[in-house]
Amino acid sequence: MWVKRKRGWEIPERESTPEAVFHNRRALLKAMGAMAAAGGAGALAAAAPAFADADPSAGLYPAKRDPKYTLDRLVTPQKLSTTYNNFYEFTTNKDVYEYSDALKIRPWTISIDGMVEKPFTLGIDDLLKKVMLEERLYRHRCVETWSMAVPWTGFPLKTLVDMAKPLSGAKYIKMVTFMDPKMASGQRAFFYPWPYIEGMTMFEANNDLAFLVTGMYGKPVPKQDGAPLRLALPWKYGFKSIKSIVKFSFTDRQPVSFWTALQSNEYGFWANVNPAVPHPRWSQATERELGEDTRRPTLIWNGYGEYVATMYDGIKGEQLFR
């Protein structure tokens, strides 16, 4: 796929959610007073046709940007990051947005179970009431060598870990995507180990950078990008950032992910970004930023070493970069 960047999309990172839009939307919401959910969503949809879905959480966006997370490149045009996707539940091609409308995002129940004080479930809108949303600019590096830089909205994964009250023996979190082959045609392909699963250590989950995403570009996250709840682990290859999560299980056993189950010699548990360690079938030295025509060098830990590198100091004899 090739898309030429349009001039109008070349916005500096600080303007990706312009103040003006922020204030206008606030004013709009205020003017509507104690608006009915449907009316509010309708008004927002009118203001943002690309996200014209009646989403009951629409009024929570945009959230305040956390200035700690900066980029070394322009924000990827929304048009590109929402039309070039990986979401095998719907298609193995990049035009996921053509199919992902089928994803039903309400009601959406999330289970927290395994090695926790007391397992529980909660709806996405209840979860959204319990957390403080913020916006972060993050880079994303797919193992296939394309990359992007996006303004995610969400909350630290650590917030959910704290809510879950894990037992001291819990060493990992296993995360699971919805399973509904009637809704998601890709899940009818029996040779894939559905449902999509990912995992990380508790140490990684509590890292500042580990972020649960509910929004993108100052609006609820679109279906093709993993609505209503997906992960962003920017120092790891993109496949670790599991979409449309329905379950978090705390465990003392290293989870086997979807990709590891499918092809363990190519996709391992750690999957940290490293330009010096090639994929068995291609180099990881450079990347193609969506919308750009020259490739960039890939950075170790995808440029996030200052946040994450020390977590791996004690880990010896493991394939940390695949």
Ligand SMILES: Nc1nc2c(c(=O)[nH]1)N[C@H]1C(S)=C(S)[C@@H](COP(=O)(O)O)O[C@H]1N2
């Ligand atoms: N459930 C699920 N999560 C998933 C995937 C998937 O196919 N299914 N693809 C992964 C891959 S390979 C990448 S690169 C990112 C892509 O996220 P994006 O489409 O929002 O850019 O999602 C990850 N999460």
Ligand SMILES: [Mo]
């Ligand atoms: Mo990916």
